[in-house]
Amino acid sequence: MTDSDSVSNKNEMNSRRRFLVAATSVAGGVAGVAIATPFMLSMMPSERAKAAGAPVEVDISKLEPGMLLMVEWRGRVVWVLKRTPEMLATLKKVEDELADPNSEKDQQPEYARNETRSIKPEILVAEGICTHLGCSPVFRKEIAPADLGPDWLGGFFCPCHGSKFDLAGRVYKSVPAPTNLVVPPHTYLSDNRLLIGSDSKESA
Numbered sequence: 663m664t665d666s667d668s669v670s671n672k673n674e675m676n677s678r679r680r681f682l683v684a685a686t687s688v689a690g691g692v693a694g695v696a697i698a699t700p701f702m703l704s705m706m707p708s709e710r711a712k713a714a715g716a717p718v719e720v721d722i723s724k725l726e727p728g729m730l731l732m733v734e735w736r737g738r739v740v741w742v743l744k745r746t747p748e749m750l751a752t753l754k755k756v757e758d759e760l761a762d763p764n765s766e767k768d769q770q771p772e773y774a775r776n777e778t779r780s781i782k783p784e785i786l787v788a789e790g791i792c793t794h795l796g797c798s799p800v801f802r803k804e805i806a807p808a809d810l811g812p813d814w815l816g817g818f819f820c821p822c823h824g825s826k827f828d829l830a831g832r833v834y835k836s837v838p839a840p841t842n843l844v845v846p847p848h849t850y851l852s853d854n855r856l857l858i859g860s861d862s863k864e865s866a
Contacts, residue, residue: 770845
């Protein structure tokens, strides 16, 4: 074997060695990604975790006075209603007709145990689920429609069995629903960002 043949063999062996090292590194990297990806995905909140109660952030910047926004949280409909001054004025007028006007039953966080049942007077956050049998009431903001009586000043009406709630989600007397609508935990992250499902800004 000549010196040139020996050099050629060494070069070929070095080339093979570099190829094997590179191939092994690539294989190891792919395996590492394959292991790491499921781990990273497992740290992200799944749809099941969200349904179990992960807070939901809502942009209310485009919510006009008198408008009702519907949001899903825990698989339930949550209403966000921006009340007008006229709507807020009705709350005191209907107190004598309500079963629990002072929200004495535990259907809301302590910070919503007030006349408006809210943090900000103009914004109502309430679950859109009738407390009778879980039907979904409808928003009836018109005053005194023929089918709801001359004293109706707007609110929520459950078509299933006739339960009525005022514009703070407080239940009327002598209807099937036993309690006011539920006010879920919530907080404001800013003037236009609402967090439903938690009263801590750290959950956002």
